[in-house]
Amino acid sequence: MADEPPLLPSSxxxxxxxxxxxxxxxxAIYMLDPQGRIMTWNxxxxxxxxxxxxxxxxxxxxxxxxxxxxxxxxxQRLIATALSEGRAQDEGWRVRKDGSRFWALTALDAIHDDxxxxxxxxxxxxxxxxxxxxxxxxxxxxxQLFQAQKMEALGQxxxxxxxxxxxxxxxxxxxxxxxxxxxxxxxxxxxxxNIHTAxxxxxELTQHLLTFARxxxxxxxxxxxxxxxxxxxxxxxxALPKGIRLEAAIEPALHPVRVDPSQLEMALxxxxxxxxxxxxxxxxxxxxxxxxxxxxxxxxxxxxxVLISVSDDGPGxxxxxxxxxxxxxxxTKQFGKGTGLGLxxxxxxxxxxxxxxxxxxxxxxxxxxxxxxxxxx
Ligand SMILES: Nc1ncnc2c1ncn2[C@@H]1O[C@H](COP(=O)(O)OP(=O)(O)OP(=O)(O)O)[C@@H](O)[C@H]1O
Ligand SMILES: [Mg+2]
Numbered sequence: 490m491a492d493e494p495p496l497l498p499s500s501x502x503x504x505x506x507x508x509x510x511x512x513x514x515x516x517a518i519y520m521l522d523p524q525g526r527i528m529t530w531n532x533x534x535x536x537x538x539x540x541x542x543x544x545x546x547x548x549x550x551x552x553x554x555x556x557x558x559x560x561x562x563x564x565q566r567l568i569a570t571a572l573s574e575g576r577a578q579d580e581g582w583r584v585r586k587d588g589s590r591f592w593a594l595t596a597l598d599a600i601h602d603d604x605x606x607x608x609x610x611x612x613x614x615x616x617x618x619x620x621x622x623x624x625x626x627x628x629x630x631x632x633q634l635f636q637a638q639k640m641e642a643l644g645q646x647x648x649x650x651x652x653x654x655x656x657x658x659x660x661x662x663x664x665x666x667x668x669x670x671x672x673x674x675x676x677x678x679x680x681x682x683n684i685h686t687a688x689x690x691x692x693e694l695t696q697h698l699l700t701f702a703r704x705x706x707x708x709x710x711x712x713x714x715x716x717x718x719x720x721x722x723x724x725x726x727x728a729l730p731k732g733i734r735l736e737a738a739i740e741p742a743l744h745p746v747r748v749d750p751s752q753l754e755m756a757l758x759x760x761x762x763x764x765x766x767x768x769x770x771x772x773x774x775x776x777x778x779x780x781x782x783x784x785x786x787x788x789x790x791x792x793x794x795v796l797i798s799v800s801d802d803g804p805g806x807x808x809x810x811x812x813x814x815x816x817x818x819x820x821t822k823q824f825g826k827g828t829g830l831g832l833x834x835x836x837x838x839x840x841x842x843x844x845x846x847x848x849x850x851x852x853x854x855x856x857x858x859x860x861x862x863x864x865x866x
Contacts (some may be wrong), residue, residue, distance in 0.1 A: 594617045
């Protein structure tokens, strides 16, 4: 028979357990009475909050909360939740003894004795300041990256569009000259009509460009897709080289979705420019949008979705490349031609929206990239 480990007497277990909790330095672990007054204190609590046991025992939990949270009764609310639901969690700023703040992740559990009587609340706090700061820095970098990409895209768009503006101006100048030389009122009227159409076309272009440039702070909101997709297809279609057409097939009555419209435009632009780069010999890019109800047929997605796809008839993507295309900085383009950030941004956008992106491609048979965006209820 295998040797059973000797059982420790329960008093000894309790004692060693107490010592263990006291010795933990990475977590503040202590007990509160049901009113929220501090009953025990450990090394972690001392290290994180800067108080010694004698300074806090008997005081209310509220003492660690910043003034604005005290006014709102945040500590009391937390205790009430823990008492009614057995557990409460919170994340937010707390104040150390020296007045400095730290970002705390806390859990509060109601503790009952063997007979089920409430004896107090166990409180565990972790100092997450570093991680919180790192997160903020990441958000900032991401925002900068987004802005930088947008500026680059804007450069590409205006570059492509200068040529369209030139065409429009040629129409306007040519028609004006003819009209100035003519004394036939009907002909002048027809020429003015041409000038007007070209002018309106130019105004549409600048308006799309301005809306694209303007929206800055990413903010998810419920939007109707049709106008965004139509504006994007006009604007981006204008910026494509001569041999490449953009055809849009946008189903009517698309579900609304919750996204930041300017990020959606950037995602579309990234997909369309990838398709453009894949078709050096020219060809057709198809932008499609349709509603689809999913029951887990793909990527475990369930519910109502809008599928927005960008397809090309370029050379396709080899399987070993396909596995890596969403990685940041992965590019097969020449140095200076691609950063490899396009698809990683599109992927991030789709995941943030609660959806995903799917790639379907076979070498020699073109590529289809599809954004799956959940319908907003
Ligand atoms: N439609 C496509 N057809 C063929 N290959 C594609 C297509 N879309 C993406 N790829 C491949 O995926 C890689 C990564 O694309 P991604 O958009 O992330 O970066 P990039 O286009 O190389 O650079 P950037 O978008 O930053 O200018 C591309 O370099 C290319 O090899
Ligand atoms: Mg790209």
